[in-house]
Amino acid sequence: MVNPLSSDASKGLIAHRISFDYASNGSRYEVFRDLSISIPRGEVFGIFGPNGVGKTTLMRALGGMQSTDGEIMHPEAGLAQRSTIGYIPQAYARSFYPWLTLNQNILLSLESPFSDIRKSRARIKDAHDALGLNLDLSKRPAQCSGGMLQQAAIVRAIARRPSILIADEPFSALDFDVSSRVREGFTKVVRMLGICAVLVLHDLQDIVEVCDTVLAIPGRPYTSSSTLKGYYQAKLFSNGNRVGPSQDDSTKVSGSSPFVDAIQRALGSLDS
Amino acid sequence: MKRIFHRYPLLLLLPVLFLTWQLITKHGLVGKSLLASPEEVGTVLVRGLSPASGGDAIYAHAFDTLVRALSGWSLSMVCGLVLGALLGMSSLTYRSSEPVLEFVRAVPPIMFFPLFLVAFDFGSPAYVWTIALGCLPVMTLSVSRGIQNLDHSRLELLKTHGVSPLFRGFASVIEILPSALFGARLTLSLSLIISVVTEMVFSPKTGYALGALAKDSQISFETAKFYACIFLLGAFGYLMNALIRQAEWWLSGELRQAN
Numbered sequence: 001m002v003n004p005l006s007s008d009a010s011k012g013l014i015a016h017r018i019s020f021d022y023a024s025n026g027s028r029y030e031v032f033r034d035l036s037i038s039i040p041r042g043e044v045f046g047i048f049g050p051n052g053v054g055k056t057t058l059m060r061a062l063g064g065m066q067s068t069d070g071e072i073m074h075p076e077a078g079l080a081q082r083s084t085i086g087y088i089p090q091a092y093a094r095s096f097y098p099w100l101t102l103n104q105n106i107l108l109s110l111e112s113p114f115s116d117i118r119k120s121r122a123r124i125k126d127a128h129d130a131l132g133l134n135l136d137l138s139k140r141p142a143q144c145s146g147g148m149l150q151q152a153a154i155v156r157a158i159a160r161r162p163s164i165l166i167a168d169e170p171f172s173a174l175d176f177d178v179s180s181r182v183r184e185g186f187t188k189v190v191r192m193l194g195i196c197a198v199l200v201l202h203d204l205q206d207i208v209e210v211c212d213t214v215l216a217i218p219g220r221p222y223t224s225s226s227t228l229k230g231y232y233q234a235k236l237f238s239n240g241n242r243v244g245p246s247q248d249d250s251t252k253v254s255g256s257s258p259f260v261d262a263i264q265r266a267l268g269s270l271d272s
Numbered sequence: 273m274k275r276i277f278h279r280y281p282l283l284l285l286l287p288v289l290f291l292t293w294q295l296i297t298k299h300g301l302v303g304k305s306l307l308a309s310p311e312e313v314g315t316v317l318v319r320g321l322s323p324a325s326g327g328d329a330i331y332a333h334a335f336d337t338l339v340r341a342l343s344g345w346s347l348s349m350v351c352g353l354v355l356g357a358l359l360g361m362s363s364l365t366y367r368s369s370e371p372v373l374e375f376v377r378a379v380p381p382i383m384f385f386p387l388f389l390v391a392f393d394f395g396s397p398a399y400v401w402t403i404a405l406g407c408l409p410v411m412t413l414s415v416s417r418g419i420q421n422l423d424h425s426r427l428e429l430l431k432t433h434g435v436s437p438l439f440r441g442f443a444s445v446i447e448i449l450p451s452a453l454f455g456a457r458l459t460l461s462l463s464l465i466i467s468v469v470t471e472m473v474f475s476p477k478t479g480y481a482l483g484a485l486a487k488d489s490q491i492s493f494e495t496a497k498f499y500a501c502i503f504l505l506g507a508f509g510y511l512m513n514a515l516i517r518q519a520e521w522w523l524s525g526e527l528r529q530a531n
Contacts, residue, residue: 063432065428065432084434085432085433085434086433087429087432087433089425089428089429091425094423094425094426095425095426095429097426097443097446097447099446099522108430108435108439108443109429109430109433109435111434160433
């Protein structure tokens with residue numbers, strides 16, 4: 001039998017009718033059921049919603065880090081195969097080994113980094129420059145602020161030149177200036193390398209400036225019915241303002257942004 | 273000068289301690305049979321450097337005691353690392369074995385010394401095994417706790433990024449090292465204590481023993497020699513402790529303020 005997804009392998013990250021549930025205190029909790037998502041290459045998919053609705057679980061499932069029912073097709077890979085993944089965890093600060101410098105930490109995450117050390121270093125520098133950063137990668141994690149470590153975590157994920165990038169709030173610790181520069185560099189790199197990016201975000205400005213599509217999930221956490229209800233009522237929004245790697249001022253968050261208004265209206269109406 | 277004192281605060285305290293000690297002994301505030309003066313202790317330590325010219329071979333005693341202590345400590349390190357790794361691998365084995373290890377840890381190792389003396393015909397292995405048994409629970413608990421407290425988010429990141437299992441294992445070992453070194457530091461002091469106490473309880477058949485020398489000095493009111501023994505034990509314990517602590521600091525990424 002020919003798999004319906006196999007012909008879409010080159011198109012991007014495709015999840016077909018995926019479901020996830022877990023047992024706790026004798027009850028079963030369904031987090032999502034029969035969810036189908038398609039993320040074309042070079043696009044950023046955002047997951048937005050209140051705490052506890054399973055955003056991170058969905059992100060991990062799409063990245064192949066969490067097993068689910070259903071089928072997930074990664075670009076450049078067959079079913080159940082893993083393609084190159086870049087991961088920016090929410091606990092980015094803890095993800096660095098304290099006895100290594102930032103540069104050594106990043107090197108560790110590259111594929112066979114020591115076979116051609118010059119090439120590996122060049123990769124890191126390319127990722128660093130493409131993001132428009134000014135980081136001293138020779139520092140140890142203990143010498144860096146939270147924002148610097150988050151920037152290094154983004155460099156680490158991008159330097160792998162992944163086909164899928166999953167990130168849990170990757171811009172949360174960045175100050176205003178750096179944040180806008182990194183967001184711009186980030187979307188540029190995603191387009192340039194044809195990465196399927198899945199981002200969990202809480203900041204509307206991040207969503208407007210970075211995401212091409214957003215899954216907005218309403219619902220209350222910790223009760224099986226409302227969590228599932230949240231996913232059933234989740235809506236997919238397409239960011240019509242985003243046309244390319246660079247964007248004009250009209251996409252900045254403002255009270256009258258139609259994209260943001262639509263998400264907020266939808267979340268409000270579905271939640272009530 | 274202030275910077276040096278800030279970095280090495282002991283330099284500030286040592287002269288004060290010596291001065292106080294000197295004043296106490298000089299003015300006879302404590303009897304000579306209880307406390308020797310710093311000069312007398314220093315004389316014993318200097319004379320010990322040349323035992324042929326009438327010294328007390330105090331360094332030979334110290335050396336043999338240290339060999340016993342380090343042998344027992346090394347044995348407990350090897351056994352503790354293996355046992356700790358096995359128990360720490362799974363949450364179930366860790367939780368089931370922890371109460372047993374805590375129980376054994378609470379029993380003074382000297383209680384087992386008579387058994388080991390009989391078992392090893394009053395030979396040196398009796399001392400070594402008593403020390404090893406005393407240190408083993410502490411070392412095992414330190415290693416297994418280190419494994420249980422491993423940061424799984426780091427390992428998950430490495431796995432997601434396709435880093436080889438071999439390197440992931442190596443990174444985990446490095447991450448467990450601070451806990452293992454902490455255990456090593458605690459057990460090193462413990463090994464010295466057990467070594468001296470066992471020597472005080474029963475003098476070894478062969479070789480020298482600082483514990484036995486300290487006990488004999490006490491009985492014969494050779495207070496200076498007694499305090500010289502204490503000084504050597506303290507100095508060795510401090511040096512080894514400082515060495516292991518440096519390794520701990522380096523591994524945990526703590527940079528000293530001076531850098």
